[in-house]
Amino acid sequence: MTRNVRLSAAMVLIASLSVAAGCGYNDLQGLDEDTKAAWSEVVNQYQRRADLIPNLVATVKGYAAHEQETLENVVQARAQATGIQVTPETLQDPAKFEQFQKAQAGLSSALGRLIAVAENYPNLKADQNFRDLQSQLEGTENRIAVARKRYIDRVAEYNKMVRFFPTNLTAKFILHMEEKPNFTVADEKAVAKPPEVKF
Template sequence: MKKGLIALIVLGVIAVALYGWGVSFNNTAIELKEASTKTWANVESAYQRRNDLIGNLVKTVQGAADFERGTLKDVIEARSKATSISIDPSNISPEQLAEFNKVQGGLSGALKSLLVTVERYPDLKANKNFLELQSQLEGTENRINVARDRFNASVEPYNLHIKTFPNYILAGLFNFKELSYFQSEAGAEKAPDTSFDFK
């Protein structure tokens, strides 16, 4: 065999191997990123469920008790802010997550304040619809937490795939960027201070 032919065969084998590696890397990265995008959509879905329930909660509370209008107004405004923020799941940045987390935290705080306020209304606490909505909200908060955990779990394999050697070389060539994890808002590690005012 001629040396030129052997060199050509070796180059052909190397080219096929590099092509196979590139295709495998790209397809795996796309699959992992799509999984993260889907789990982010589930996070947003859980938040949307909460926003939908809040409308019903507000109507129930409005109809059953004439209490501090400021608290109700805070919940309505916080809900409006929470629904105004949207994130592109294919390009989630730490800044986007921080802003999303901030408005959702504001809504959580307003809801806690609303639920503490309605404790002063025995008729409302005994109202079957209100109790069901309160239970639904508690379940929704758990769903949100699970959805955020699943999102973080889906981000990890994608980030590992594009950050490990030699994959990070192709990640740069194919423009795959690291995704941000969902993090709790500042101060979330402290237990909330709940006080009941029965005046």
């Protein structure tokens, strides 16, 4: 091999490595795994909440048996929320993702009504088991918010990488990656409106 051929081969190798480094293949793969891990944590926290509900319902039932409709709504909302099969593919399907979001929002709403019912029963509010469960539930809601925020951040990072040039070429043509859906608010106008405070 002549010196010029070796030099040309070395330059081709260096150019190939530069192109490979600039294509973002490994970064895209890493971000994809990060979003899946962040999503798993969201699902884990939702499952933790679902696991607390039977004990909470049983405790409330002991004090507020005639609040049957509220209790049944919580049980039904839990069944709907846990009945949705969540897989990494859910992240690629906006309709399934939205269905999961709606089920979790329904469960949050039903739990809110259940906690409001407890306000009418001083003995229930004083029950140590109920207070412990309520505290665990509040902690879980905070964990859900943190897990969702981490997921939102990971998806934003991933989606930028999928859309920005030149990594978008690798994402689209080599890896066939699309943007991932993110959490949304059902009624953005209602959330944006400041709450009314009456004294």
